[in-house]
Amino acid sequence: MITSLVTGGAGFVGAHVARELLKLGHKVVVLDDLSGGFEENLPHAAESTFVHGSILDHELLARLFDEHQFDYVYHLAAYAAEGLSHFIRRFNYQNNLVGSVNLINESIKHKIKCFVFTSSIATYGALTPPMREDMTPEPEDPYGVAKYAVELDLKCAHEMFGLNYVIFRPHNVYGEYQNLGDRYRNVVGIFMNQLMQGKPLTIFGDGEQKRAFSYVGDIAPHIANCVNIPESYGEVINIGADQEYTVNELATTVMESMGLEGMIRHVDARNEVQIAWADHSKAHRLFGQGRATTLREGLDQMVDWAKRTGIKKSSKFENIEVLEKLPPVWLED
Numbered sequence: 001m002i003t004s005l006v007t008g009g010a011g012f013v014g015a016h017v018a019r020e021l022l023k024l025g026h027k028v029v030v031l032d033d034l035s036g037g038f039e040e041n042l043p044h045a046a047e048s049t050f051v052h053g054s055i056l057d058h059e060l061l062a063r064l065f066d067e068h069q070f071d072y073v074y075h076l077a078a079y080a081a082e083g084l085s086h087f088i089r090r091f092n093y094q095n096n097l098v099g100s101v102n103l104i105n106e107s108i109k110h111k112i113k114c115f116v117f118t119s120s121i122a123t124y125g126a127l128t129p130p131m132r133e134d135m136t137p138e139p140e141d142p143y144g145v146a147k148y149a150v151e152l153d154l155k156c157a158h159e160m161f162g163l164n165y166v167i168f169r170p171h172n173v174y175g176e177y178q179n180l181g182d183r184y185r186n187v188v189g190i191f192m193n194q195l196m197q198g199k200p201l202t203i204f205g206d207g208e209q210k211r212a213f214s215y216v217g218d219i220a221p222h223i224a225n226c227v228n229i230p231e232s233y234g235e236v237i238n239i240g241a242d243q244e245y246t247v248n249e250l251a252t253t254v255m256e257s258m259g260l261e262g263m264i265r266h267v268d269a270r271n272e273v274q275i276a277w278a279d280h281s282k283a284h285r286l287f288g289q290g291r292a293t294t295l296r297e298g299l300d301q302m303v304d305w306a307k308r309t310g311i312k313k314s315s316k317f318e319n320i321e322v323l324e325k326l327p328p329v330w331l332e333d
């Protein structure tokens with residue numbers, strides 16, 4: 001039986017990828033430290049095992065690789081609060097870069113068949129959209145720098161040791177199992193959590209920044225199945241929706257979908273890319289057109305889940321390393 005390791009599988013995208021792998025007949029081992037994920041996100045299936053632990057624990061990784069002899073590694077574990085990464089640089093590089101390297105080491109030693117990595121559109125930084133995979137990345141924050149460093153390390157590992165990899169650069173993913181209590185990231189979940197509490201929706205700046213919000217159900221099947229598509233090996237692949245929306249438009253659509261009216265509270269603009277959207281012709285060539293869920297349809301599905309899940313307490317990141325320029329809204333209770 002094919003056995004896959006899914007790091008971050010108790011998290012949002014990882015929970016979907018794990019389920020897609022089970023559908024493909026894989027045995028799945030989820031490794032997650034539950035820093036941003038939840039046990040209730042895990043698939044309930046005989047072929048799915050959960051290991052509570054960190055990718056920073058390289059001795060644990062060595063034991064897991066020995067025990068399970070993984071065919072494939074899907075590496076989704078990360079702390080993905082891009083905007084916060086300026087203020088938690090050491091943590092960001094330890095968790096997202098060194099943690100990834102621990103997995104790459106074991107993958108080389110155990111000669112796995114393919115390493116699937118979720119990088120990010122953040123690698124492009126402020127390059128002029130549409131972002132295309134043949135552009136040279138210019139990440140603008142530590143999160144993007146760490147993601148790009150892992151991409152480069154995978155290329156080195158392939159050159160030196162023949163490790164196969166597929167790199168995805170998703171963007172602005174939303175959907176069921178998203179952490180509604182994370183105040184630093186994923187505007188869709190933040191808006192839903194605020195609306196359920198009767199709080200105003202906070203928008204950085206004028207809200208005219210544009211993003212192509214992408215429904216998780218459209219991308220997780222491709223991430224899972226890429227190992228069966230040899231043409232995707234060694235490729236960097238943008239993945240996500242084509243249609244971009246302003247954050248203001250998103251706020252209106254989330255309110256309509258939830259059937260709740262909320263006030264908008266504009267707070268100071270933060271240092272972020274104004275327009276980020278990507279060219280997906282490579283993904284379409286490799287995987288076909290696939291599903292393209294509209295924003296309203298995707299939000300409706302997420303809302304059903306969010307209402308069942310209920311309000312999540314928005315917790316603060318405990319160990320901020322640099323306080324200078326930290327958006328004040330992130331310090332509020």
Ligand SMILES: NC(=O)c1ccc[n+]([C@@H]2O[C@H](COP(=O)([O-])OP(=O)(O)OC[C@H]3O[C@@H](n4cnc5c(N)ncnc54)[C@H](O)[C@@H]3O)[C@@H](O)[C@H]2O)c1
Pocket residue numbers: 007008009010011012013014031032033034035036037038053054055056075076077078079080095099118119120121169170171172173174178179
């Ligand atoms: N959601 C998006 O819009 C988006 C966009 C681009 C890239 N990505 C990438 O996709 C991946 C999944 O993102 P997500 O949105 O599902 O985030 P998420 O926070 O919901 O999931 C990440 C999971 O990783 C786990 N984790 C974090 N550090 C860990 C560690 N040291 N050891 C073990 N587990 C650890 C967390 O507990 C969490 O369950 C991440 O690599 C992220 O950078 C996400």
